[in-house]
Structure formats: structure tokens, C-alpha cells
Amino acid sequence: MSTIQRAYKTELDLNNEQLTACRQHAGAARWAYNWGVARKQEASHATSKSPSAIDRHRELNALKQTDVPWMYAVSKCAPQEARRNLDNAFAHFFRRCQLTQQGKLRGKVSYPTRKSKKRGLGGFRRTGTIIVFPGAIQLPRLGRLRLKERGYLLTGGVRILSATVSEQAGHWSVSVLVEQEHAIPANRGPVVGVDLGVKKLATLSDGAEEPNPRHLKQRLRKIKRCQCAVSRKPKGSHNRRTAAQRLGKLHRTVANQRANTLHHLTSRLAKTKSVVVMEDRNVSGMLKNRHLAQAIGAVGFGAFRRQLTYKAAWYGCRVVVASRWEPSSKTCSGCGWVDGNLTLADRVFHCEAGDLVIDRDLNAAINLSKLAGSSSESLNACGEASSGHGREAVVKRAPMKQEPDTFYAPA
Numbered sequence: 001m002s003t004i005q006r007a008y009k010t011e012l013d014l015n016n017e018q019l020t021a022c023r024q025h026a027g028a029a030r031w032a033y034n035w036g037v038a039r040k041q042e043a044s045h046a047t048s049k050s051p052s053a054i055d056r057h058r059e060l061n062a063l064k065q066t067d068v069p070w071m072y073a074v075s076k077c078a079p080q081e082a083r084r085n086l087d088n089a090f091a092h093f094f095r096r097c098q099l100t101q102q103g104k105l106r107g108k109v110s111y112p113t114r115k116s117k118k119r120g121l122g123g124f125r126r127t128g129t130i131i132v133f134p135g136a137i138q139l140p141r142l143g144r145l146r147l148k149e150r151g152y153l154l155t156g157g158v159r160i161l162s163a164t165v166s167e168q169a170g171h172w173s174v175s176v177l178v179e180q181e182h183a184i185p186a187n188r189g190p191v192v193g194v195d196l197g198v199k200k201l202a203t204l205s206d207g208a209e210e211p212n213p214r215h216l217k218q219r220l221r222k223i224k225r226c227q228c229a230v231s232r233k234p235k236g237s238h239n240r241r242t243a244a245q246r247l248g249k250l251h252r253t254v255a256n257q258r259a260n261t262l263h264h265l266t267s268r269l270a271k272t273k274s275v276v277v278m279e280d281r282n283v284s285g286m287l288k289n290r291h292l293a294q295a296i297g298a299v300g301f302g303a304f305r306r307q308l309t310y311k312a313a314w315y316g317c318r319v320v321v322a323s324r325w326e327p328s329s330k331t332c333s334g335c336g337w338v339d340g341n342l343t344l345a346d347r348v349f350h351c352e353a354g355d356l357v358i359d360r361d362l363n364a365a366i367n368l369s370k371l372a373g374s375s376s377e378s379l380n381a382c383g384e385a386s387s388g389h390g391r392e393a394v395v396k397r398a399p400m401k402q403e404p405d406t407f408y409a410p411a
């Protein structure tokens with residue numbers, strides 16, 4: 001038994017009065033966040049010390065009496081939690097800056113930006129007395145909000161930490177963060193290697209394949225047409241807003257379909273396999289390839305790894321991430337012969353040392369699954385560094401080195 005934190009998200013069924021209240025709260029949170037960004041920038045331009053959390057809290061409260069009296073209509077929790085989010089955003093920003101300086105992180109590091117209403121109303125977080133009923137959730141100040149799905153949120157046996165209400169394309173949902181007792185089941189499943197791809201979403205070393213449903217590609221024509229319809233309409237017009245809402249709904253559908261496919265796959269792997277070996281992909285590098293960018297962005301390699309890591313911890317599974325320099329595609333899974341001339345276009349692997357002819361992705365998946373055994377040694381070498389936070393710690397290695405990077409999901 002161990003205590004884990006877990007969030008449950010479900011859609012709200014709001015009446016008009018509640019809708020207004022939720023919009024006001026989200027607006028107040030957004031305003032407080034943006035005010036905080038501006039305040040920080042002011043402080044950095046004046047090269048004075050950045051105001052402390054308590055100072056900013058007092059300052060904001062003083063503003064309520066003069067500049068933003070409408071803030072009294074919402075709970076004080078909304079702007080407070082927004083400020084906390086902003087502090088986290090800055091903490092992450094500075095941590096990433098530091099990592100970049102140390103050469104541990106590549107890619108863009110951007111300063112926290114203001115939240116725009118045009119990009120969605122956002123949301124707000126509530127703490128305090130939150131009560132869950134089978135078909136409703138009761139939040140302080142907002143009262144009892146009906147849920148669209150009955151019985152999904154746990155009504156007992158958990159400690160509720162917070163509830164976050166958010167909007168996406170006109171749909172409001174609540175995410176309840178709880179602390180619960182969790183028994184990790186005995187996982188006696190097989191070891192499996194997973195090769196992620198574009199043509200097929202995943203190929204497993206036991207021969208199973210997961211097709212790539214390509215939700216985005218299916219709707220791309222429609223999305224493009226909708227996008228043009230928005231651009232055609234004059235800025236600030238009512239028609240433009242309606243068209244933008246239609247586009248937002250479409251994007252939401254695609255995002256939900258993608259999330260659903262990925263969640264099904266990662267849950268199944270974490271529940272039925274004892275060890276999953278996957279490859280550390282150079283996603284940002286691949287996204288620079290124009291032809292692959294859309295397809296790869298749509299598959300969601302990063303999301304796959306993140307989901308698999310946290311689910312593995314729940315279901316007693318172990319995730320091994322093989323170094324991206326591992327020649328898993330180029331090596332024969334039968335005899336170990338390496339094909340130096342293999343290109344992305346070669347879909348079938350022909351072994352010239354033996355007589356193995358095998359699907360390229362299956363060959364890579366089998367090679368990956370073989371790395372699970374050697375991981376026990378490499379744990380002492382680099383597992384410590386990468387297992388600490390359960391977050392991605394990319395360890396640079398020499399090309400073609402045979403040990404995989406291992407990280408254990410936090411127990």
C-alpha cells in the first residue's frame with residue numbers, strides 16, 4: 001500500500017447562473033495571472049527586487065478596492081491559485097534556463113506569457129471544502145454543480161486536495177486531485193519492446209500492432225476550411241467569433257480522439273506487461289523535418305512516454321528507455337548483423353549475414369525488448385540520475401553504446 005496523488009477529470013453540466021459564475025472566476029484568475037506577469041516585468045525593468053508572494057498578495061487586495069471592484073464577486077481563492085500557478089511557471093522557467101546553461105537541455109525556453117481570452121477562457125482552482133456526490137460536486141462559493149457522468153468521481157475513501165474547473169471549446173470540466181491509498185498489483189506480464197512509428201502507432205516485440213488512426217489527417221481538410229472561414233471574417237465581428245468557436249470544437253474533437261487512443265494503449269501496456277522497453281526519440285529534431293512533423297506531432301511521442309511512466313508506477317510495470325543512439329532499427333534481431341545503409345524508406349529488414357526477412361518496426365521492437373535484461377547493470381551507472389524525479393532526464397551518451405538508459409517509475 002502506498003499513497004498516490006491522482007486527478008480525475010469529468011465534464012460539468014452547468015446552468016446559466018453557474019456558467020456566469022465560472023466565467024467570472026476564470027476571468028479573475030486570468031486577470032490575476034496577467035497582472036502578475038506585468039508586475040514581474042516591471043520589477044525586472046526597474047532592476048529592483050522582485051516583490052515577494054505576500055507583497056503581491058497585499059498589492060492585489062489593495063487593487064480590489066480601487067481598480068478591480070468586480071473581483072469581490074468571485075472567491076479570493078481564484079486569484080490566489082492563479083498567482084501560485086504563475087510562481088510555478090517562473091520557477092520552471094528559471095530551472096530550464098539553468099539546465100540550458102549547463103547544457104542538459106536543448107530547445108526553446110520561453111518566458112511566462114500573458115493568457116489571452118482568445119485562446120480559451122482557461123480555468124481556476126479551488127481548495128477548501130469540496131464535497132463529491134455521485135452526480136454532482138460541491139465547491140465553495142459556486143455551490144453544487146451537476147456532472148454529466150454519474151459515479152466517475154470517487155465519493156469516499158480519498159482525501160480531496162483541490163478541484164480545477166476549466167473550459168475548452170464551450171465545454172466545462174472539473175479535475176479533482178485526490179490522495180488515495182493504492183495497492184500496486186503483482187505484475188507477472190511479459191517483457192515487451194515497443195517501437196513507435198508514424199505508419200503504425202506502435203509495434204510490439206510479440207508481433208502485436210497498434211494502427212495509427214490519424215485523426216488529425218482525417219479532419220485536416222475540414223479544419224483548414226474552418227480556419228479559412230475564420231480568417232476571411234473581419235476582426236472583432238460576431239461572425240468571426242462564431243467561426244472561431246466552430247474551429248475550436250473541431251480541434252477539441254481531434255485532441256480528445258488522440259488522447260483516447262494514447263490512453264488506451266498506455267494503460268494496456270502498463271497493466272499487462274512487467275517491463276516495457278521504448279526508445280528515447282529525438283522528437284524536437286524530428287519535428288524539424290517538414291515531411292514528418294505533422295505526422296509525428298499527431299502521434300504524441302512525448303505524451304506516450306509521460307503517460308506510460310506514471311501508469312507504470314500504478315500497475316507495477318517498469319519502463320526502460322533505450323538511448324536514442326541504440327541502433328535498434330539497423331541491427332538484425334536474429335544474429336546481430338548491422339545494416340549500415342538502412343534508410344527510413346526501407347520498410348522491410350533483410351539480413352545479409354543470415355536469411356532473416358522481417359518487418360522493419362517488428363525487428364526494432366524485438367531488439368528493444370532484448371535491452372530489458374541488460375538494464376540491471378546500467379541502473380547503477382546512470383539509473384540513479386534519471387530515476388530521481390521520474391521526469392525526463394536525458395543523459396548524453398556516446399553513439400552506439402550498448403547500455404540503455406534506465407529509469408524506474410517512482411514507486
Ligand SMILES: [Zn+2]
Nearest residue numbers: 332335351354
Ligand atoms: Zn541476421
